[in-house]
Amino acid sequence: MKVCELLALLRDVDPSSTVLFLEDYSDLSETDEILDVIVPDQVWTYETGRCGRERYSVRYPEPFEQRGEADGYRDVAHTTERVVLLVNGVTNYRRMRLPERLPPPRGLDDAKT
Structure with missing residues (x-):
């Protein structure tokens, strides 16, 4: 999926909705909330x-x-x-100190965990 496709799908969605992630073949009770968005600087x-x-x-x-x-x-x-990473938990991306196009959101810095 491209970002433009995602934006088009979300165009009329209530902006206060919670974003969830559902893994392949998961039961609906196994959703995870998206906690962070990482936009890597490199391709x-x-x-x-x-x-x-x-x-x-x-x-x-x-x-x-x-x-x-x-x-x-x-x-x-x-x-x-180019990619965008939707993150539902701790990752090693920021611990590897890879460059990002956007600053990380406050309180979600993986390096502290």
């Missing part, structure tokens, strides 16, 4: 391909490094993209 890598017989896709903040057939990878492709 991320989006990589797709096959490892063995399985298709995979992964996103990560490091530059792309070529994977070879000797390691079981094939049909590997990659692009770079």
Whole structure:
């Protein structure tokens, strides 16, 4: 989903609504509240391909490094993209001191936990 799609979906939503996250295959009672939004300064890598017989896709903040057939990878492709992270708990993003486009909200600094 792109940010513009999310904004369009939220256009007519009550702004005092609570934002929740529901994991794949979760029961509705297993929702988590979104506590933070991180907007990384650097672009991320989006990589797709096959490892063995399985298709995979992964996103990560490091530059792309070529994977070879000797390691079981094939049909590997990659692009770079801007991302927004919706966070429902403590992460290591801020502890790694990665640059952000926006300052962290007060009281939600992961480095203190």
